[in-house]
Amino acid sequence: MEVVIHSSLAELAVATADRFEGAADGRLQRIGLATGSSPLPLYDELIARHRRTGYLAAVEFFQLDEYVGLGGDDPNSYRQFLLEHVLGPLGLPAERLHAIDGAAADPFDEADRYEAELVAAGGVELQVLGLGSDGHIGFNEPGSSLGSLTRVKTLTATTRSDNARFFAAPEDVPHHVITQGVGTILRAGEIIVIATGAGKADAVAATVEGPLTSSVPGSALQLHPRVQIHLDEPAAANLARADYYRETLLARPRLPDPPR
Ligand code: GLP
Numbered sequence: 001m002e003v004v005i006h007s008s009l010a011e012l013a014v015a016t017a018d019r020f021e022g023a024a025d026g027r028l029q030r031i032g033l034a035t036g037s038s039p040l041p042l043y044d045e046l047i048a049r050h051r052r053t054g055y056l057a058a059v060e061f062f063q064l065d066e067y068v069g070l071g072g073d074d075p076n077s078y079r080q081f082l083l084e085h086v087l088g089p090l091g092l093p094a095e096r097l098h099a100i101d102g103a104a105a106d107p108f109d110e111a112d113r114y115e116a117e118l119v120a121a122g123g124v125e126l127q128v129l130g131l132g133s134d135g136h137i138g139f140n141e142p143g144s145s146l147g148s149l150t151r152v153k154t155l156t157a158t159t160r161s162d163n164a165r166f167f168a169a170p171e172d173v174p175h176h177v178i179t180q181g182v183g184t185i186l187r188a189g190e191i192i193v194i195a196t197g198a199g200k201a202d203a204v205a206a207t208v209e210g211p212l213t214s215s216v217p218g219s220a221l222q223l224h225p226r227v228q229i230h231l232d233e234p235a236a237a238n239l240a241r242a243d244y245y246r247e248t249l250l251a252r253p254r255l256p257d258p259p260r
Contacts, residue, residue, distance in 0.1 A: 006232055009041045015230060020056070030123070030124045031062070033082050034128045034129050038131070042194060061098065062121075064129070064180050066102040066177060068177055078100075100178050102174075107176070112150070115150035118180070125189040126189060129192065129193045129221075131200055133200060135203040137220075141156050142216065146182050146214055147183040149183055153178075185220075192229075192230065195231055196234070197235055198237065203218065206218070
């Protein structure tokens with residue numbers, strides 16, 4: 001994993017947005033998007049660049065996860081989050097987002113349908129991820145199979161409490177979700193993880209320097225040949241090898257790898 005520690009969120013936004021330059025000549029066509037506050041500086045930078053060049057006009061976007069029970073028009077659905085923060089400001093139609101239907105009559109069938117849709121599309125060349133404070137990626141909570149595919153998961157109390165700030169009342173946070181699996185995520189050609197703030201410091205250390213374990217689903221990213229994790233100083237605070245990472249000579253963005 002390439003670990004990149006930034007002195008400001010503005011610097012993080014520029015460095016992560018640079019990985020999307022392949023979209024300018026059509027080499028990057030399918031991008032997976034995470035929700036949450038961590039990727040917002042990146043998304044704002046992508047929107048600013050797109051307004052100058054239009055380079056994301058032909059890209060297809062894929063959702064990472066969704067709450068079971070919330071329809072795609074619900075203001076708390078992750079589909080709405082991505083339309084509001086990414087596709088809308090990019091001026092792209094909602095159909096450009098491959099969405100998970102949290103209100104599907106059978107969420108288990110919907111998970112299978114979405115996994116098949118991703119495979120049929122050829123997978124994503126680039127996947128954006130955040131990191132849960134318990135080390136989850138997508139909504140793959142601790143204990144998730146490291147080979148898992150898109151499926152229904154139950155949220156931990158920690159995650160429901162972390163995400164309660166977006167809902168009118170804590171009890172409104174759904175208990176169940178549909179999420180791309182760890183194995184699904186690992187098929188992406190390249191992965192960018194963004195984690196910021198002191199609340200992520202333990203999860204970051206366990207993901208980057210801890211053992212490979214389903215107890216920290218983010219640690220599965222150690223198996224992927226092309227992962228960058230972009231951090232601010234508070235999120236990097238518990239890394240034993242922080243000084244070493246600061247000396248890392250980063251590879252230039254290059255041709256996207258095809259999905260695996
Ligand atoms: C949710 C999402 C994750 C996201 C995480 C962190 O649990 N399912 O995809 O990474 O929140 O969110 P934030 O970036 O707001 O801390």
